[in-house]
Amino acid sequence: MTSPARTRIAPSPTGDPHVGTAYVAIFNRALARQTGGQFLLRIEDTDRERSSPASEAMILSSLRWLELDWDEGPDCGGPHGPYRQSERLEIYREHARRLVDGGQAYPCFCTPERLAELRARQKAEGLDHVGYDGCCRELGRAAAAEKIRAGAPHVIRLRVPDAGETVFRDDLRGEFTFQNRLLDDQVLVKSDGYPTYHLANVVDDHLMGITHVIRAEEWLSSVPKHVLLYRALGYPMPHLLHLPLLRNPDRSKISKRKNPVSIAWYRAQGYLPEALVNFLALMGFSLPDGRELFSFPDLVEALDLGRLNASAAPVFNLEKLDWMNGEYIRALPLKELAARVRAFGVPPEREARLAEILPLLRERLKTLAEVAPRSDFFFADPAGYDPALLVPRKCDREFARAVLEAFPHYLEAVGPAFEAAALEAAVDRLAAERGLKRGNVFMVLRVAVTGSTATPPLVESMAVLGREAVLRRVGAAARRLAGEP
RNA sequence: GCCCCCAUCGUCUAGUCAGGCCUAGGACACUGGAUUUUCGAUCCAGCGACAGGGGUUCGAAUCCCCUUGGGGGUACCA
Structure with missing residues (x-):
């Protein structure tokens, strides 16, 4: 075992907290943890023109959000303070x-x-x-x-x-x-x-x-x-x-104009802190077994300074971050995901139903920010969609009209519990008895109920919505198709 | 200009230090297929790289040199 390392991150409080700061903090902190040493935060505010307390506060909160907290620093003190250079x-x-x-x-x-x-x-x-x-x-x-x-x-x-x-x-x-x-x-x-x-x-x-x-x-x-x-x-x-420095897609040193560099931006976009940390860590380090999804503790365990990336000039690739964030979202227990979504920001009237909705949404989420737009239809009847959407490809208006008019009758067979399995059986019966193509029937109902062609699973969504809303929306769609306002 | 760093698929990388196990492995993205109730997720398959040129060596992605390319620095900024 190596002797305890004391490491530090020394940001200059001159603007938004930068992902580069987090990137460097990760390895410093990991080394300190691995060796049983300490990780310090020192504020380098020696540029009187550009430094600001507001920026310092944002840096602290951003690093905390990423769970890259420190053992000694301007807020918590320590044996070698003060930790602000102006002091x-x-x-x-x-x-x-x-x-x-x-x-x-x-x-x-x-x-x-x-x-x-x-x-x-x-x-x-x-x-x-x-x-x-x-x-x-x-x-x-x-x-x-x-x-x-x-x-x-x-x-x-x-x-x-x-x-x-x-x-x-x-x-x-x-x-x-x-x-x-x-x-x-x-x-x-x-x-x-x-x-x-x-x-x-x-x-x-x-x-x-x-x-x-x-x-x-x-x-x-x-x-x-x-x-x-x-x-x-x-x-x-x-x-x-x-x-090595993080880069823009054009390979220049990562900068505001060409890439989002503010940690706050990633937070606002609905990225999970552990996903961002994982992603940033991967820019500078790779595990010997090639595993790409790993936690900070995993990094602490595996960190080997000799394996740090010295050569490449990593370009910040948002597409991969998106993928990774989706993986982290899906790995979260449902309850935890709900808590994160709530913390991210949900209108109060929607909070109560999160538990029902999130299971349907989860597998298609890349960021927390997508929850709101994707769940709108649960809370408001679809309006403003093009009636032409109600007519599936290779079908005519008559097809859509038939489905919309018939569906309420088949719904009568669905018990008061209004469960997904029973709803699916109802749709199946409608398609079979009327000789209509199942997939197309689903599509007509999907658009009628959600206002969109890309949605969470239909019958599960109907179950959440309840009989009344479904009937109302199907009826409205029928009128819409007929050209009524 | 000068100093310094770096160079593997479009992108992130493994392999380079200890040359043969590399007809170069993985991931993202992309394409196709499977599945399905759309989208997504998932599974399978495919596409796709050692910057160029010289050496050294029986053998080089790996070592050396040059070229080219990219990046950083060159502040009473950090």
Whole structure:
């Protein structure tokens, strides 16, 4: 057994909770569970412009909905808090001071305008790399301190060596070597005193005892800067694993415009949280036995970091999610499904009948959202359908008229219990005695009773509706067919 | 531009690290059939891929190189 892993998910509260966050959370949490460690939630709200408490709240509730809850976090605290970076400013300041004192970082007074100009010039000259030119590097401590005293706005930059290379290891992809000369003097503290991701992330991961950093591939190229930071601070490196990014159908990094990325969207569409988790897990991991439907506990048991997907660039395929969600819906005990549908949102007057209706609907559901439209006919007489629907293909109006007029008589033989078996017998007798094709008889009645050609099983639906409603609808259909309003 | 990652059916993938068991397996989707009371569900069948080129080897989807393609990064965003 491996030693307990402490892992984390570190979302930035700058918008809707993203499926990518959930995707990464799944593996972090699974590893923590598997090894008996802890899974933490840390809010990285160091971008004052874009961060919002509302977004943070949505992230928490979305992750909870997915049952990806955490052992330590901003809401529940923990031994290494606070877990919101905006509340840890003093810690970062201290670290920055240490780095400046040690000469591994330095204050930079360059204006954004100068930097923009510099970048533009470098681009225009076609330099093989663009980045900070080190203008403030050799300012000298005294001069820098003087400017700071005078209140000059400044940032703190990491002093990256001009030569040599930085090597690190990703547990999924092996060893990497980066040329230091190609690395920028990364900003560690912004002019507003807030840390950048790079500083805060390294400091917090260490202080919070994170052993495994599992995150998206977009971070891979900033790892060398982090390595330099860890080294400068004298902190040991955690394990690093970079997961491939989720993609749009056009293979670009998954984005709002081209795909629904908000966890809330999936919830609103009527996807089950366990199905979404399963689906997301499958994007990055496969079980040795090839099983595709598995629960989070299954994942915890089977997770093997070496089997994480390092190579492919998974495209988010809604069709497969639909299929999977249908499988989960059908696997749910009826009572549980009813509870989920109720939680999803059902008009109160419909709640009581859910228990009768759901068995008829269940096998054709892909999402919870389909329950409402598919069960409308149970609650309201069909209106507005095209009378032509009443006439099955290869049949004439006369056929439909005969069925609709005859059916009430056959219904008399159906006992007060109004059960499906008796109803089916009635339809069968009608077809047999009148010499009508059974399937077509069913279709006429189906349209009359439901207003649609695609419905749950007819006689079962009639049984739920009751004699009165069925008679009323069949009568209305007959009049409709005759052209009456 | 520069740096980095990646490359198996339309899509998600198994197989690649330890080359032969792969005339490449599974899933979704699609097509056909069975069943049925429509739709769906289910069962069966079918379609369908190792990006290209060089090596290494008795043997390569698997190892190496190049090309091409896709992606990420290149911010006082994360």
